[in-house]
Amino acid sequence: MKNNIRIYLVGAKTALASRMAYRGDFFMSMLIMLLVEMAAPVITILIYQNGATFPGWNMYEALLIQGVFLLGKGIAYPFFFGIVWNTIERVQNGTFDLLLIKPKSVLFMAIVTGFDAEDLGKLVGGVTLFTLALSRLPAPEPGAWLQFMVLFTITLMVMFGYGLVLAGLGIVWIGNFRVYEIFESITSFGLYPTAIFSKSLQTIITLVIPVAILGSVPATVLLGRPSPGTLGAVGVSLLFLLFSLGFWRWMLKKYTSVGG
Amino acid sequence: MGRRTKIGKKIGYWFGVLKATAFSTYKEWAAYRSQMAISIFVGPVFFLIQLFIWRAVYATRTTLNGLTLEQMLTYYGIVAVIGYLTYDSADWDLQWLIRNGSFLTYMLRPVSYCFLAFAQKIGHRLLALWVEIIPVGLLFLFVFKIRLVPAEPGWALFSLGLSFVLVFLTNYCIGITAFWLTKTEGIRRAFLTLRNLSAGMLIPLNFFPAWMQKLLFYLPFQFITYVPTRVFIGHYELAGISLSIPRVVGLQVVATLVMLVVARLLWACGIKRFTGVGA
Amino acid sequence: MLISVKNLTKVYKTYQRGSSFKETVKSLFVRKPLYVHALKGISFGIEKGELVGFLGPNGAGKSTTLKILTGILYPSGGTVDVMGYIPWQDRKKYVAKIGAVFGQKSQLLWDIPPIDAFYLNKAIYVIPDREFQRIMAHMVELLDLKDVIRKPTRQLSLGERMKCEFVMAMLHQPEIVFLDEPTIGLDVIAKDKIREFILEMNKKGVTFILTTHDLSDIEHLARRVIVVNHGEIVFDDTITTLRRHWGEKKIIAVSTVYPLPDLTRPGVTVTKRISDYQAELELDLAVYELNKFIALVNKSSTIRDLSVQEPPIEETIKVLYKT
Numbered sequence: 073m074k075n076n077i078r079i080y081l082v083g084a085k086t087a088l089a090s091r092m093a094y095r096g097d098f099f100m101s102m103l104i105m106l107l108v109e110m111a112a113p114v115i116t117i118l119i120y121q122n123g124a125t126f127p128g129w130n131m132y133e134a135l136l137i138q139g140v141f142l143l144g145k146g147i148a149y150p151f152f153f154g155i156v157w158n159t160i161e162r163v164q165n166g167t168f169d170l171l172l173i174k175p176k177s178v179l180f181m182a183i184v185t186g187f188d189a190e191d192l193g194k195l196v197g198g199v200t201l202f203t204l205a206l207s208r209l210p211a212p213e214p215g216a217w218l219q220f221m222v223l224f225t226i227t228l229m230v231m232f233g234y235g236l237v238l239a240g241l242g243i244v245w246i247g248n249f250r251v252y253e254i255f256e257s258i259t260s261f262g263l264y265p266t267a268i269f270s271k272s273l274q275t276i277i278t279l280v281i282p283v284a285i286l287g288s289v290p291a292t293v294l295l296g297r298p299s300p301g302t303l304g305a306v307g308v309s310l311l312f313l314l315f316s317l318g319f320w321r322w323m324l325k326k327y328t329s330v331g332g
Numbered sequence: 333m334g335r336r337t338k339i340g341k342k343i344g345y346w347f348g349v350l351k352a353t354a355f356s357t358y359k360e361w362a363a364y365r366s367q368m369a370i371s372i373f374v375g376p377v378f379f380l381i382q383l384f385i386w387r388a389v390y391a392t393r394t395t396l397n398g399l400t401l402e403q404m405l406t407y408y409g410i411v412a413v414i415g416y417l418t419y420d421s422a423d424w425d426l427q428w429l430i431r432n433g434s435f436l437t438y439m440l441r442p443v444s445y446c447f448l449a450f451a452q453k454i455g456h457r458l459l460a461l462w463v464e465i466i467p468v469g470l471l472f473l474f475v476f477k478i479r480l481v482p483a484e485p486g487w488a489l490f491s492l493g494l495s496f497v498l499v500f501l502t503n504y505c506i507g508i509t510a511f512w513l514t515k516t517e518g519i520r521r522a523f524l525t526l527r528n529l530s531a532g533m534l535i536p537l538n539f540f541p542a543w544m545q546k547l548l549f550y551l552p553f554q555f556i557t558y559v560p561t562r563v564f565i566g567h568y569e570l571a572g573i574s575l576s577i578p579r580v581v582g583l584q585v586v587a588t589l590v591m592l593v594v595a596r597l598l599w600a601c602g603i604k605r606f607t608g609v610g611a
Numbered sequence: 612m613l614i615s616v617k618n619l620t621k622v623y624k625t626y627q628r629g630s631s632f633k634e635t636v637k638s639l640f641v642r643k644p645l646y647v648h649a650l651k652g653i654s655f656g657i658e659k660g661e662l663v664g665f666l667g668p669n670g671a672g673k674s675t676t677l678k679i680l681t682g683i684l685y686p687s688g689g690t691v692d693v694m695g696y697i698p699w700q701d702r703k704k705y706v707a708k709i710g711a712v713f714g715q716k717s718q719l720l721w722d723i724p725p726i727d728a729f730y731l732n733k734a735i736y737v738i739p740d741r742e743f744q745r746i747m748a749h750m751v752e753l754l755d756l757k758d759v760i761r762k763p764t765r766q767l768s769l770g771e772r773m774k775c776e777f778v779m780a781m782l783h784q785p786e787i788v789f790l791d792e793p794t795i796g797l798d799v800i801a802k803d804k805i806r807e808f809i810l811e812m813n814k815k816g817v818t819f820i821l822t823t824h825d826l827s828d829i830e831h832l833a834r835r836v837i838v839v840n841h842g843e844i845v846f847d848d849t850i851t852t853l854r855r856h857w858g859e860k861k862i863i864a865v866s867t868v869y870p871l872p873d874l875t876r877p878g879v880t881v882t883k884r885i886s887d888y889q890a891e892l893e894l895d896l897a898v899y900e901l902n903k904f905i906a907l908v909n910k911s912s913t914i915r916d917l918s919v920q921e922p923p924i925e926e927t928i929k930v931l932y933k934t
Binding site: 075078079082083086089090091093094165166167169170172173174175176177181184328329330 | 623678681682683684685699702703704706707709711713715716717718720721722723727728730731733734735736737763
């Protein structure tokens with residue numbers, strides 16, 4: 073374990089050094105990584121500024137959901153979600169083989185070599201939006217914080233699960249970077265209060281596909297009004313993680329039988 | 333030989349090059365059609381989210397900024413379709429050619445790169461027509477019941493054509509920056525994000541604060557998405573200014589011409605640098 | 612036996628795909644499977660310290676064999692035993708003991724110096740500091756890389772990069788090193804340096820297995836050659852035997868004082884009759900002995916000059932590939 077952490081740190085360091093070779097582009101990209109995530113908050117703010125609302129939610133409550141979502145993405149994208157582009161790119165140009173000749177699990181190697189420094193911009197954005205929204209809302213109880221921490225850990229696990237599914241798809245669907253769009257579109261439902269969706273859709277994004285857990289489920293705990301079905305969402309998330317691990321293994325097996 | 337037949341021959345030649353280039357791009361991309369078809373899923377899903385957002389917002393009112401719920405949804409539907417129709421990757425293509433050096437092979441051809449790139453875009457969009465645009469359009473039409481019928485079809489089509497050219501020209505200009513910058517990924521995405529925002533892809537431009545609307549009115553980006561969408565709906569308004577459809581399309585023509593000049597100038601500088609450095 | 616391969620087979624299944632609208636719609640419902648037999652049951656063994664070259668035309672099954680031996684791919688049938696491991700089953704433990712250089716897949720990182728990539732491998736293979744420094748210093752010395760490893764990779768020449776790939780692949784002191792077209796695109800000097808390095812490491816007991824299209828790699832390096840074609844081994848022996856594989860032939864160029872007679876007879880093929888006094892021919896030693904031939908020509912026309920050469924190995928290889 074200690075060893076693996078060391079490997080991860082060396083990997084992150086080299087990735088950062090690589091990216092810093094073009095400093096200007098790096099900082100620009102970091103800013104952009106933040107900007108592209110601002111679509112939902114911008115829409116939300118403009119809706120409220122034009123005098124409209126999501127019925128039953130004030131602007132900062134809605135922004136808190138998006139803050140939590142972005143915080144999760146901000147941690148996932150630089151630190152482990154890089155497996156997606158790393159896998160797609162490597163399978164496409166044939167260097168995925170190089171991960172297989174290392175004496176470590178392929179998944180671990182894909183994480184190590186997929187550290188994505190510019191996505192730290194998302195983390196900065198997530199922290200900012202989260203604190204900004206929270207500062208305009210009544211302070212949560214310590215108990216709520218505790219629950220939030222537990223749920224947010226699950227958020228990160230689900231993010232990892234999505235990473236595995238997309239990377240797995242990237243193995244068989246060669247060179248297809250559009251898998252990101254599939255992910256973005258599905259998870260967008262987690263950016264808004266679940267109450268705005270129809271009943272059946274609410275059930276789907278909470279209890280079938282873990283989407284609400286990415287934003288609204290942990291956020292509503294901080295707001296003192298937990299979402300219905302929170303426990304179920306947790307269960308579904310854990311199942312999803314298991315499924316995604318299995319999916320990744322299956323796709324990897326396919327790769328080693330076809331050889332890219 | 334008469335002047336007329338000479339010109340006729342030239343046009344015939346250009347058309348031949350255009351057709352051949354477009355067709356080869358079409359074939360090349362046909363292998364990736366399953367990737368293109370992802371739009372059939374992604375487009376409607378994003379639209380579904382907009383549908384719920386605006387339904388919630390309109391739950392307590394009938395109009396917002398002069399738009400009804402139906403008009404609002406139509407706006408997003410048309411924005412999506414225009415997005416697919418005018419999409420191109422001229423920026424990425426050009427910077428890639430410059431960076432890996434194969435741009436040189438284009439310098440050796442008797443046809444300008446700009447023309448070839450535009451022909452490629454046409455080929456690419458022709459494939460997209462049946463792979464993504466028509467399926468998504470049908471979904472909008474029959475599942476979401478959006479009226480994808482323009483108020484004035486002639487003007488809408490013309491405006492759309494201009495947008496097709498404008499998107500190409502702006503992307504082309506970003507691609508040209510690769511003559512100066514070793515890595516253009518950042519600036520490319522920065523520009524595209526800001527452009528999409530200023531073009532009204534996220535939200536109708538008249539939702540922005542008054543001062544921003546004034547600024548946006550004088551920027552060329554509104555002509556990419558916002559204007560053709562408004563022309564489609566049949567009513568234009570921004571920064572408190574209402575314009576008739578022929579007028580606003582006229583302005584779009586001016587914007588396109590200006591962009592053409594900008595692209596030419598930028599290209600001339602870029603080429604000078606390219607040949608000067610001798611990369 | 613360090614490596615033992617028995618009856619190795621590999622079958623790929625792919626699907627036919629059309630590009631027209633009609634074919635696309637059709638492929639949604641019925642797909643026609645296509646079976647490609649990449650390996651049709653090959654067997655061989657390699658001893659410790661050997662230096663073996665794999666030859667074969669494109670698509671012959673070389674890469675498939677190499678991928679299976681490095682644990683990247685698992686076969687459809689047959690057995691492989693390398694140092695007591697089954698590569699694709701004990702992958703993690705196994706690959707810690709091997710190294711690999713792929714001529715067309717870089718393990719270095721484009722924008723940063725090679726040494727930073729070396730440090731990443733140091734962490735992955737858990738190489739102790741002292742050992743890491745010692746081995747790196749040794750290889751840097753052997754390959755003339757002193758100033759090179761601290762420059763960004765993108766500024767290095769192809770030869771310098773390839774040398775660094777070797778360092779990268781051998782820092783953890785593997786017992787077996789697999790090389791996939793290691794000299795592709797290199798100039799003569801870089802090729803020589805790399806070949807020297809391989810021979811040097813081979814002397815120290817490292818087993819090398821290489822695939823290449825460059826026959827001079829094989830001539831300079833390998834004592835043993837395995838030729839693969841259509842998924843089968845068509846030749847497996849020393850390079851000298853390979854030369855003799857299709858009969859022991861010599862290429863002879865002769866020029867004489869007096870006009871040459873008609874030389875065509877069993878065992879002698881005139882390939883070029885330049886003039887009455889000069890000719891090139893192919894001699895089959897099994898049929899016509901060299902000393903007899905020289906005597907014949909000297910007697911009839913008095914030899915002014917004569918050279919005897921081995922037939923170019925390319926010719927032999929071409930024959931093997933065509934079968």
